[in-house]
Amino acid sequence: MDATRSSPLVAGADDPNRRFLQPDIETMPREQLRALQERRVLELVPAAYENSPFYRELWSAAGVNPARVRSLDDFFELVPTFTKDDVRAYRDRTGDPFGGLLQVPTSRLTSIMTTSGTTGMPELVPEIWETAPPLPACSGRDLWELGVRPGDRVLVPPGAMRGFYDTFYQQMGLVPIYLDGWMGQGAEIIAALRRFRPSYLQLLMPTVLEFERLEDAYDLREAFSSLKGAAFAGQPLGAALAAKVRDEWGIELFTYSSAGDTGTAWECREHNGYHLWEDFVVAETLETDSLRAVPAGTVGELVATDLDNNAAPLIRYRSGDLVRIDQERCGCGRTHARQWIIGRLGDETIVQGRPVVVGQVWKAIETQNETHDGMFQIIRESRVVDQLRLRVGYQPAGGVDLDDLRQRLRSAVTAEVGIEPEIELVPVDDLVARSSSVAKFPRVVKA
Known part of the structure; x- marks a missing residue:
């Protein structure tokens, strides 16, 4: 040594x-x-x-x-x-x-x-x-x-x-x-x-x-x-x-x-x-x-x-x-x-022939007050997919109109990435709790 x-x-x-x-x-x-x-x-x-x-x-x-x-x-x-x-x-x-x-x-x-x-x-x-x-x-x-x-x-x-x-x-x-x-x-x-x-x-x-x-x-x-x-x-x-x-x-x-x-x-x-x-x-x-x-x-x-x-x-x-x-x-x-x-090799996702990287999605997610922590995951079964699916953590304090937030996020991601996403909203604590590691939060998951 x-x-x-x-x-x-x-x-x-x-x-x-x-x-x-x-x-x-x-x-x-x-x-x-x-x-x-x-x-x-x-x-x-x-x-x-x-x-x-x-x-x-x-x-x-x-x-x-x-x-x-x-x-x-x-x-x-x-x-x-x-x-x-x-x-x-x-x-x-x-x-x-x-x-x-x-x-x-x-x-x-x-x-x-x-x-x-x-x-x-x-x-x-x-x-x-x-x-x-x-x-x-x-x-x-x-x-x-x-x-x-x-x-x-x-x-x-x-x-x-x-x-x-x-x-x-x-x-x-x-x-x-x-x-x-x-x-x-x-x-x-x-x-x-x-x-x-x-x-x-x-x-x-x-x-x-x-x-x-x-x-x-x-x-x-x-x-x-x-x-x-x-x-x-x-x-x-x-x-x-x-x-x-x-x-x-x-x-x-x-x-x-x-x-x-x-x-x-x-x-x-x-x-x-x-x-x-x-x-x-x-x-x-x-x-x-x-x-x-x-x-x-x-x-x-x-x-x-x-x-x-x-x-x-x-x-x-x-x-x-x-x-x-x-x-x-x-x-x-x-x-x-x-x-x-x-980034990580393999984190790039091809959606409808268009490459999407974590940083692009992150930038869009941060634009909304309820999701400015930037806690989200891209959900995919393979690197090439037909639909951009996102799981996004939000801060529930003060009450949140989830339909309104989902629409604002959809617009922000579409403007940044050029593809309209499907968005699942979950409280940010629930999202963090799904991580299998105490050191890192996985940004690309299968489910």
């Missing part, structure tokens, strides 16, 4: 005024980053071929000889990509719960977590670590950038999905306050904010929606006044709700996303893209239907390779995320690449 991830406070903690937690790494020249990546890839490939039955089978079928991989360029040219479905197929065929990815005896594992399960059944995530679990520890730099410092209190929801954050917060010198952040707990969270005055809060969509319902009963700006910032994960907030959190509640929100299931990628104070930690991951953007890299700065599918996972690394994993990546130095001074999430 790489020391920079297992011990996130190896540098910087002695000076709380320092901008970067690990300045030598976060501002490393790009040629040094590439050399570091190449060194780790050349260690990774032979180990995976020898110890992982999934990679040995996949690469042998592609005629890959690990000894021929002598550079990053060789790696990109020779090693095949794979998808989550490939791992599931191997698991179903062999009964291996780790899908053939595990390359160490289970006795060496420190913990086994799971993915969120947003796109299917949760996948097992075996881990080896010494002082803190890999996923939370890789966000140490991001929390430092947010402004969190040793001695600060942090309010966070406990969870089983990639959970066990205790040791990480201890390594950061923080005081965690665990509180249920799911639906119906808004008043309790506000009480905890007022009592403990934390510097940091982890938000999920249900929490934000709960706070919105409590606006008339509490002074939310006062309740949030101790925060240096708050994190938000999962599906991004729509423009209207994000503006409310920022401007009315006074919270500086730092959103973060997945780095192709190898870790996380967070916004910095510039709020201009999500930083990929390239000492932990090699990030490529490829055409969705080929192995060809897309031109720099254009949209492609994120293909990720774990560089510090000694248990079950993902190697040229096709994430299904459509992203744009920029390797120019960020305004914050960091040299690691940033990504912008455009």
Whole structure:
């Protein structure tokens, strides 16, 4: 396990005024980053071929000889990509719960977590670590950038999905306050904010929606006044709700996303893209239907390779995320690449021969006061359909004329997309409750 991830406070903690937690790494020249990546890839490939039955089978079928991989360029040219479905197929065929990815005896594992399960059944995530679990520890730099410092209190929801954050917060010198952040707990969270005055809060969509319902009963700006910032994960907030959190509640929100299931990628104070930690991951953007890299700065599918996972690394994993990546130095001074999430591969729906994307529908849904939260789902059995069917969550407070709202939404969506939709209206709480994942809200569903 790489020391920079297992011990996130190896540098910087002695000076709380320092901008970067690990300045030598976060501002490393790009040629040094590439050399570091190449060194780790050349260690990774032979180990995976020898110890992982999934990679040995996949690469042998592609005629890959690990000894021929002598550079990053060789790696990109020779090693095949794979998808989550490939791992599931191997698991179903062999009964291996780790899908053939595990390359160490289970006795060496420190913990086994799971993915969120947003796109299917949760996948097992075996881990080896010494002082803190890999996923939370890789966000140490991001929390430092947010402004969190040793001695600060942090309010966070406990969870089983990639959970066990205790040791990480201890390594950061923080005081965690665990509180249920799911639906119906808004008043309790506000009480905890007022009592403990934390510097940091982890938000999920249900929490934000709960706070919105409590606006008339509490002074939310006062309740949030101790925060240096708050994190938000999962599906991004729509423009209207994000503006409310920022401007009315006074919270500086730092959103973060997945780095192709190898870790996380967070916004910095510039709020201009999500930083990929390239000492932990090699990030490529490829055409969705080929192995060809897309031109720099254009949209492609994120293909990720774990560089510090000694248990079950993902190697040229096709994430299904459509992203744009920029390797120019960020305004914050960091040299690691940033990504912008455009959408998910397969989320585009073809209706009567016309492509419809989630963002178009979202923009229309936000225009109505009752649905400005932007909570909706596209319902489809296949990618190509004859009818655009939407399930839209509305705020029922104050009484809502559903027929009138349905007609206004139908007009807004038709104007934006060019297709008249069929709309099912449900209270927003009921819609959120249908999500199978605590981390993400699925925008495209079958029923």
